[in-house]
Amino acid sequence: MRTPIIAGNWKMNKNPKETQEFLDSIKGKLPESGVEAIIGAPAIDLTTLVAGAEGTPLKTAAENSYFEDAGAFTGETSPKALSEMGLDYVIIGHSERRQYFKETDEDINKKAKTILKNNMLPIICCGETLEQREAGKAEDWVTGQIENAVAGISAADIAKSVIAYEPIWAIGTGKTATADQAQEMVHVIREKLASLYDQDTADKTRILYGGSVKPANVKELMAKEDIDGGLVGGASMDPESYVALVNYQK
Numbered sequence: 001m002r003t004p005i006i007a008g009n010w011k012m013n014k015n016p017k018e019t020q021e022f023l024d025s026i027k028g029k030l031p032e033s034g035v036e037a038i039i040g041a042p043a044i045d046l047t048t049l050v051a052g053a054e055g056t057p058l059k060t061a062a063e064n065s066y067f068e069d070a071g072a073f074t075g076e077t078s079p080k081a082l083s084e085m086g087l088d089y090v091i092i093g094h095s096e097r098r099q100y101f102k103e104t105d106e107d108i109n110k111k112a113k114t115i116l117k118n119n120m121l122p123i124i125c126c127g128e129t130l131e132q133r134e135a136g137k138a139e140d141w142v143t144g145q146i147e148n149a150v151a152g153i154s155a156a157d158i159a160k161s162v163i164a165y166e167p168i169w170a171i172g173t174g175k176t177a178t179a180d181q182a183q184e185m186v187h188v189i190r191e192k193l194a195s196l197y198d199q200d201t202a203d204k205t206r207i208l209y210g211g212s213v214k215p216a217n218v219k220e221l222m223a224k225e226d227i228d229g230g231l232v233g234g235a236s237m238d239p240e241s242y243v244a245l246v247n248y249q250k
Helices: 016-026 043-053 079-085 095-101 105-117 130-134 138-150 155-160 179-196 199-204 218-222 239-246
Strands: 005-009 036-041 059-062 089-092 121-126 162-165 206-210 229-232
Touching: 005 089, 005 162, 005 206, 005 239, 016 043, 016 239, 036 043, 036 089, 043 059, 043 079, 079 105, 089 105, 105 121, 105 138, 121 138, 130 138, 138 179, 155 199, 162 179, 179 199, 179 206, 179 218, 218 229, 229 239
Parallel strands: 005 036, 005 229, 036 059, 059 089, 089 121, 121 162, 162 206, 206 229
Antiparallel strands: none
């Protein structure tokens, strides 16, 4: 049985004071079991986030890290340091990182390996553009991203990791893939994992949908067989909205 995940991705929003205010607002309102609640915050907020999550069901995520533990990499974030701080997850391969910062599948693969080595779990993002979807290339593109991202990673490590399918045309646009469209692609990803590893590994790996997930559509998405949760942008930044999302089963 795969435990559902509702993971917030704040992107480049909120300062430490606002992070603390958010944590104060959701205190005591997260489910103790049945759903894993995660917040991914900017690097400047992570100390506050980790301290505030201690003793609560909330799990914490960095929004990115480098693929080396230390060195002359000005401005980058050390995965070793993140692990020592107590982070649980690191989001990697988000379309914004790929688009604006030219991250490649090879970069994401190296990051995933380093995150796992440091006893955290990667949330590996994938997704197609509208042009790729309309050209009938979405499945090949997304499965190619997955194959490259997991190359050389063991089945045991992949089964613990998380994949997030985010169609680029549905991120921050207000457009949402229909629940059927999301299920179709998430199922394709699970079949790809089965072909790369085995069915047991594919069945254990949690795969999220991201792209304008909000309280109004979360139940329909979560009712789909292969969708194990949401990677949520804007709707995760409002405490009331986030609490509604993680309590979608009620």
